[in-house]
Amino acid sequence: MSFQPKGIIPPIITPFTEDDAIHEPVLRRLVNHFIDEGVHGLFPMGTTGEFYAVTDDEYKRVLEITVEETCGRVPVYAGANHITTRGAVRLAHIAESAGVNAISVLTPMFIGQTQEELYHYFKTIAESTPLPIILYNNKPKTNVTIAPETAARLGEIPNIVGVKDSTGDFTNTEEYLRLTRGNPNFSVLLGRDTLIHAGLCYGAAGAIASCANVAPRLTADIYDKYVAGDIKGSLEAQFKLAPLRIACNMGTFPAVIKEGLMMQGFPVGKCLDPIAELTDGEKAKLRMILQEMDLLSKEGTL
Structure with a gap:
């Protein structure tokens, strides 16, 4: 497996219309905007993309639009996340048919698994598809973690090519790096945006960074520089x-x-219910932060 995940990869949001349909023109606009700003890949249907809220048909359509609009300029990674093995396999096959370059697979949610169960979960998915697979550890959201030893063991499977660590626990990230440093076909990606530079210093290959939706060029600068x-x-x-x-x-x-x-002028809509919009006070605070970061003009858009 020669595929190497690297660079800054935004887990792109899913834009919705007022009646909760996929907003295709806005999604196409975002794809081009992110690529123009210098990101190194695109990742639809991750946690930031509200993967848990869409139907299989909506899932496939988002992937198809992203692949079509990207037109091979950067790799497209797709989230294939489910609570069961067969569900994740089904999504992997949908992603494969949509033409993505790789998939990211989150640990199952709600249920607690042993490390051996996790190993067989990912192994079964890997055996079901030729696509490169990135393991996704987001313990703060799932309460399930991929132990470093398990990640290293999974990295011996040819099409498991990396892990995204969103735990925020840098010792965990370091252990991923330490235990897989002898495997040239396995990459470690940061999933906590405040730790990208630190990860690069330790040997990480990049980051799947949610903030790259709002600050794509700035986030890419961390890696490029x-x-x-x-x-x-x-x-x-x-x-x-x-x-x-x-x-x-x-x-x-x-x-x-x-x-x-x-605030930057992209009509992406709100998150699907039950997630509420920010309060007026929170919006005012966010606007000030974006202005101070030079991500927003005084008029309110880029």
């Missing part, structure tokens, strides 16, 4: 991005990301 040898510039970009990631603690995720895009 680091790779170019401008370590100080990379760190400064990381510091500049941090207030936006911290602001995501307002409201229910991904409400801040969607509201930020709305």
Whole structure:
């Protein structure tokens, strides 16, 4: 397996119309905007994309639109997340038919699994598709974690090519890196946007960064400057991005990301119910943060 996930990959939001339909023109506009801003891949139907809220038909259509509009300019990664093995396999096959380059698979939700159960979960999915697979560990959301030893063991399966670590536990990230450093076909990606620069210093390959929806160029700078040898510039970009990631603690995720895009002039709509919009006070605070980050003009758009 020669596919290598790397760089800054926004888990793109799913835009909805007022009647909760997929807003295709806005999704196409976002795809081109992100690529123009220098991201290194696109990731529809992740947590930021409200994967849990769509039907299989909506899921497939979002992937098809993204693949079509991207037109091979950057890799397209698709979330294939389900509570059961057969459900994740079904989504993997849908993603495969839509023409994506790789899939990301979250640990099952709600139920608690042993590490051996997790191993067989991911192994079965990997055996069901030729697509490259990125393991997705988001313990704060699922209360399930992929232990570093399990990730290293799964990395021996040819089409399991990496792991996204959204735990926010940098020791966990470091252990992923340490235990897989002898595997040239396995990459570690950060899923906590405040830790991208630190991860690169340890040998991470990049990040799947939700804040790259609102700050694609700034987030890409963390990676591009680091790779170019401008370590100080990379760190400064990381510091500049941090207030936006911290602001995501307002409201229910991904409400801040969607509201930020709305403020920038992208009519992405609100998150699907039951997620509520930010309060007026929270919106005012977010607007100030975006202005201070040079992500919003005084008039309110880019």
